[in-house]
Amino acid sequence: MFRRTPSPLNRSSWRRTAPPAALLALVLAATACSPVESNDEQTGGDQTSSTQDVFGDAADAAQVKPGGTLTVALSADPDKLDPTLSRSLYSRYVFHTMCEKLYDLGPDAKIVPQLATALPTVAADGLSLTIPLREGVKFADGGTLDSAAVKGSIERGLTLAGSGRKSELGPISGVETPDPKTVVIKLSKPFAPLTAALADRAGMVLSPAAVSKLGANFSTAPTCVGPFKFSSRVAQNSIKVVKDPLYYDAAKVHLDAIEYRIITDSSIRSANLRSGDAQIADSLSTQDAPELQKDDSMSVLQSQSLGYQGLTINVGNAEGIGNPVKQLDTPIAKDPRVRQALEASIDRESLVKTIFNGLNTVACSPISPKSEFTSEAAQACPAHDPAKAKELLGQAGVTTPYKVEMITSNNPDSLRLAQALQAMVKEGGFELVIKPVEYASLLDQQDRGDFELLQLGWSGRVDPDANIFNFVGTGGSQNVAGYNSPDVDKLLTDARQAKDQAERIKLYGDVVTKLQQDDPLIYMYRQRNLTGVSKKVLGVQTYPDGVIRTAFAGFAK
Amino acid sequence: MRRYLLGRLWQSAVTLLLATIVVFLGVRALPGDPALALAGEDRDPESLRAIREQYGLDDSLLVQFWQFVSHAVRGDLGTSIRTGESVTGMLKSALPVTLELSFLAILIAGVIGIGAGVVAAVQRGRPAEWAANALALLGLSVPNFWLGLMAILYLSVAMGLFPASGFVPFFSDPVANLHHLVLPAFILGTGLAAVIMRQTRSSMLDALSADYIRTAEAKGLKPSAVIGRHALRNSLIVVVTIVGLQLGALISGAVVTERIFALPGFGKLTVDSVFQRDYPVIQAVVLVTATAYIVINLLVDLLYSVIDPRIRVRGEA
Numbered sequence: 001m002f003r004r005t006p007s008p009l010n011r012s013s014w015r016r017t018a019p020p021a022a023l024l025a026l027v028l029a030a031t032a033c034s035p036v037e038s039n040d041e042q043t044g045g046d047q048t049s050s051t052q053d054v055f056g057d058a059a060d061a062a063q064v065k066p067g068g069t070l071t072v073a074l075s076a077d078p079d080k081l082d083p084t085l086s087r088s089l090y091s092r093y094v095f096h097t098m099c100e101k102l103y104d105l106g107p108d109a110k111i112v113p114q115l116a117t118a119l120p121t122v123a124a125d126g127l128s129l130t131i132p133l134r135e136g137v138k139f140a141d142g143g144t145l146d147s148a149a150v151k152g153s154i155e156r157g158l159t160l161a162g163s164g165r166k167s168e169l170g171p172i173s174g175v176e177t178p179d180p181k182t183v184v185i186k187l188s189k190p191f192a193p194l195t196a197a198l199a200d201r202a203g204m205v206l207s208p209a210a211v212s213k214l215g216a217n218f219s220t221a222p223t224c225v226g227p228f229k230f231s232s233r234v235a236q237n238s239i240k241v242v243k244d245p246l247y248y249d250a251a252k253v254h255l256d257a258i259e260y261r262i263i264t265d266s267s268i269r270s271a272n273l274r275s276g277d278a279q280i281a282d283s284l285s286t287q288d289a290p291e292l293q294k295d296d297s298m299s300v301l302q303s304q305s306l307g308y309q310g311l312t313i314n315v316g317n318a319e320g321i322g323n324p325v326k327q328l329d330t331p332i333a334k335d336p337r338v339r340q341a342l343e344a345s346i347d348r349e350s351l352v353k354t355i356f357n358g359l360n361t362v363a364c365s366p367i368s369p370k371s372e373f374t375s376e377a378a379q380a381c382p383a384h385d386p387a388k389a390k391e392l393l394g395q396a397g398v399t400t401p402y403k404v405e406m407i408t409s410n411n412p413d414s415l416r417l418a419q420a421l422q423a424m425v426k427e428g429g430f431e432l433v434i435k436p437v438e439y440a441s442l443l444d445q446q447d448r449g450d451f452e453l454l455q456l457g458w459s460g461r462v463d464p465d466a467n468i469f470n471f472v473g474t475g476g477s478q479n480v481a482g483y484n485s486p487d488v489d490k491l492l493t494d495a496r497q498a499k500d501q502a503e504r505i506k507l508y509g510d511v512v513t514k515l516q517q518d519d520p521l522i523y524m525y526r527q528r529n530l531t532g533v534s535k536k537v538l539g540v541q542t543y544p545d546g547v548i549r550t551a552f553a554g555f556a557k
Numbered sequence: 558m559r560r561y562l563l564g565r566l567w568q569s570a571v572t573l574l575l576a577t578i579v580v581f582l583g584v585r586a587l588p589g590d591p592a593l594a595l596a597g598e599d600r601d602p603e604s605l606r607a608i609r610e611q612y613g614l615d616d617s618l619l620v621q622f623w624q625f626v627s628h629a630v631r632g633d634l635g636t637s638i639r640t641g642e643s644v645t646g647m648l649k650s651a652l653p654v655t656l657e658l659s660f661l662a663i664l665i666a667g668v669i670g671i672g673a674g675v676v677a678a679v680q681r682g683r684p685a686e687w688a689a690n691a692l693a694l695l696g697l698s699v700p701n702f703w704l705g706l707m708a709i710l711y712l713s714v715a716m717g718l719f720p721a722s723g724f725v726p727f728f729s730d731p732v733a734n735l736h737h738l739v740l741p742a743f744i745l746g747t748g749l750a751a752v753i754m755r756q757t758r759s760s761m762l763d764a765l766s767a768d769y770i771r772t773a774e775a776k777g778l779k780p781s782a783v784i785g786r787h788a789l790r791n792s793l794i795v796v797v798t799i800v801g802l803q804l805g806a807l808i809s810g811a812v813v814t815e816r817i818f819a820l821p822g823f824g825k826l827t828v829d830s831v832f833q834r835d836y837p838v839i840q841a842v843v844l845v846t847a848t849a850y851i852v853i854n855l856l857v858d859l860l861y862s863v864i865d866p867r868i869r870v871r872g873e874a
Contacts, residue, residue: 071723073722077639077640077829077833079595079597079639079640080639080640080641081640082641085641087595087596087597087598087599087600087604088597088598089598161607161610161611162604162607162608162611163604163607164596164599164604166603166604167601167603167604216641217641219640219641219642220641220642233640233642234650234821235637235640235642235647235650235651235821235826236821236825236826236829236830237724237819237820237821237825238723238821261722261723261819262819263722263819264816264829265816265817267706268706268709268721268722268817268819271706271709271710271713271714271721272709272721272722272819274714275709275713275714275717275720275721276717277713277720277721277722277723278722321602322602438589438832439594439832440587440588440589440593440594440832440833440834441587441588441589442589443589443593443594443597443600444588444589444590444593445588447593458598459598470601477600477601477602478600478601
């Protein structure tokens, strides 16, 4: 999409010149439109500053006026507004304003208490967690938050048909409520990732009255504790929440309402931001962000995601996920040297620079450098070396160019990436054939094992376990590579059960080293969460979990 | 007449059933199932199974089809797999938006198309005709999505004249409603305006050379009366028919326009549901569209025989 717009005309003179001007503009645009701007203009100058995290600041009450409706342009429609059943990132944007959790994430990706008053006290055997609760907290329907409500919500996550929380909650054997402000979670095995799960949807507390009234239809009128409460939803189009006067910290809430408007096209999203129809737009394209950064009336919040984008190679997913793996009989599936060659022929640095305007960052492992679990081993990066790639292919005995077919999502960003990769790996002796597929079909094909190579990513979670185990652990629900390695499985299981963080860090480092030898998944880059915010609004923040925090924002005086 | 009506009703019912079967099977032939699309990143075998079970996706096709049809005849179109909302409710909120958008588009296209057509016919061979023809060609060849993007960039972003997205229901604020809809309706109407312009022009040219026009002129009528009352009126019959035929194109154009301007209409609902493999919604949308087409066709056929006595229906002749 082209991004240059003419300087705004003077409104009063506009009436006379409008029709011819509009027509002229259309004709001019037809001839001047260029799909991709040259790179030197965008990457020059503020290259270093453009990759620094900008989380945004909390609003200063003195500078914010009360009231107003904030419009947020969302890039995708959230699914069910039920914390137990929801599965999309976008529902978390909406939940954050109306469903608080036991724990939250700070801007530094550290877990902090929200509806709890302190981090959980873990018993010496690691089998029970004691969580103290905030007192005097009311649900949007007037009910009081207590340990029974927390117990009910956790149990709902474990038992409700179709629950998306069951695996996140791990081996919980029971929830006890010694008194109204204390919750004790009992585990059958130690499970370190639990606290992080309670800082997400699994830790949201649902109003027991609303749950008993609505049951599985909770999503039609979600009721929790939050600065805002659900007002209305127009399917595929918008969701509105309004200020909740019962919220315990209501004095900090400035806005009257927030409307989430779903606009899937990224250039239209940024156009809405510039026209003032929306004050916030999420998931800006790396093509649109530089232009908005130059705009004085806008700021672009950015944070590195905890996830990754990479290439998954089908090594053993012959019969679809859920079935036993079976070694595939192709050189790239059988011989790790071929996969190492593919990795060596990818120039990650130039990829992020040329395709993503230097806004995304290089990734060689599933562990973000921003994570508490990072280490030298976790950040080690195999060098770009096409000569070595060719040599490895020679050792593996394959003839070059080695032809490999890659399926990828059919959105513009993915296609640009695929084409760049195609040109890049050619030098290393690969002939990449691109097959663009629509997203739902891509998921289907990867689960059935109907691919040789696929490009897709993972949005990332705070705990590294959630970013690794399911993807490369034997029998993992998202192990579409069909990879199995007893060594990796052991390291991952040990890390899951380790009580000491230093021990977990070491184990995850070892996992990365092993993964880089076997290469079932070639990690390429980490996306940045790019959020455009109008300067008319203060107090909008994004954290590394990718969720845009708007609850305590307000319009500038 | 009664026999004809019964016959047509029977035909319509069969057509509707066939359309339902085709859509039902077509949707299921798409790669990727709703459970996968819904689970997205967070999928694990257990929840996929649970979703499939909850929505009966693991039942045989015959059972699923029976469930759908038996509920649909009772007016229950099911619940959306993605949002858990009632499909009937979703349709109720989406339909008026698209109807209003299409109505406005026809209105705008009519005014522009007929106006330009009359000018082109009357000013035959002069620059005005040339300009009108060029405009029509532009209207036909420029795709809606591009025009929509340009309109947003120039008219909304740069000049701040129209909102770039959003919708306000007519009855809560008519002015804001029109302000939101004028631009999308104009974009949607461009193709139709071009068609109307061409049709009006050629019909007008025919009419202007007809004997009754010469008679009217000879009677000493003012040129405006000759053109307006005699030539244009007679030309409009064909134009109205063409507009009717173009309704389908208008609805498919609305899909694109609604997506660009984030209007909560029928078209946007359809496309988004297809991407999310939301079977109940897709089925309902197609069912409603098919019913609308069938009913309109039926009405048009019946109206023909009422309006023009020369068109006799079979069985009565």
